[in-house]
Amino acid sequence: DTAVSQTPKYLVTQMGNDKSIKCEQNLGHDTMYWYKQDSKKFLKIMFSYNNKELIINETVPNRFSPKSPDKAHLNLHINSLELGDSAVYFCASSQSGLAATYNEQFFGPGTRLTVL
Amino acid sequence: GQQLNQSPQSMFIQEGEDVSMNCTSSSIFNTWLWYKQDPGEGPVLLIALYKAGELTSNGRLTAQFGITRKDSFLNISASIPSDVGIYFCAGRKAGGTSYGKLTFGQGTILTVHP
Numbered sequence: 001d002t003a004v005s006q007t008p009k010y011l012v013t014q015m016g017n018d019k020s021i022k023c024e025q026n027l028g029h030d031t032m033y034w035y036k037q038d039s040k041k042f043l044k045i046m047f048s049y050n051n052k053e054l055i056i057n058e059t060v061p062n063r064f065s066p067k068s069p070d071k072a073h074l075n076l077h078i079n080s081l082e083l084g085d086s087a088v089y090f091c092a093s094s095q096s097g098l099a100a101t102y103n104e105q106f107f108g109p110g111t112r113l114t115v116l
Numbered sequence: 117g118q119q120l121n122q123s124p125q126s127m128f129i130q131e132g133e134d135v136s137m138n139c140t141s142s143s144i145f146n147t148w149l150w151y152k153q154d155p156g157e158g159p160v161l162l163i164a165l166y167k168a169g170e171l172t173s174n175g176r177l178t179a180q181f182g183i184t185r186k187d188s189f190l191n192i193s194a195s196i197p198s199d200v201g202i203y204f205c206a207g208r209k210a211g212g213t214s215y216g217k218l219t220f221g222q223g224t225i226l227t228v229h230p
Binding site for chain 2: 004031033040041042043044045048050055056090092094096104105106107108109110
């Protein structure tokens with residue numbers, strides 16, 4: 001199936017650990033994103049990569065490091081996890097373009113991260 | 117940072133009723149989007165609006181891009197139980213450093229009673 005997929009779906013870990021979340025899209029898109037959804041359901045963009053180049057980097061702690069090995073993958077590595085990192089993390093992808101009606105963002109199913 | 121004010125925060129309605137929610141901003145957006153999120157899933161795009169004043173329908177859903185480009189609304193007619201979920205508005209500005217960046221509203225939690 002064509003989609004944006006994320007692994008793992010759930011991630012429970014201890015404070016101070018390092019963990020990674022993987023994202024893959026087979027939609028042929030050239031832009032990928034990471035969003036964080038907090039306990040109040042507020043969605044906020046963290047990073048965006050276009051053709052493996054970082055184009056959006058919101059005020060995210062440098063413990064978060066995205067890595068894009070190719071256009072179809074954007075992984076998120078988190079060092080020294082803190083309690084406040086507990087959230088649902090969504091990956092998304094889209095196809096860039098100058099036309100107003102370029103493809104919009106397709107979201108993955110999310111990864112629920114719980115830091116104990 | 118930039119935020120969109122979405123209201124209402126939650127709605128409890130009877131099946132068959134119409135629903136209306138809106139989103140406002142203090143600044144101009146060139147694109148307005150409406151997404152729905154089901155429990156345990158990612159947001160799914162419902163309607164995209166690209167021109168001020170544009171009115172677009174998708175089945176029982178209708179959305180409009182405000183003429184000031186600072187607001188948008190979403191209407192759902194004749195609600196059904198599967199309309200339950202969280203509805204998000206999102207805005208995007210054109211070009212520059214905000215390329216591709218979406219700013220989301222706080223969401224409207226919709227509950228439909230059979």
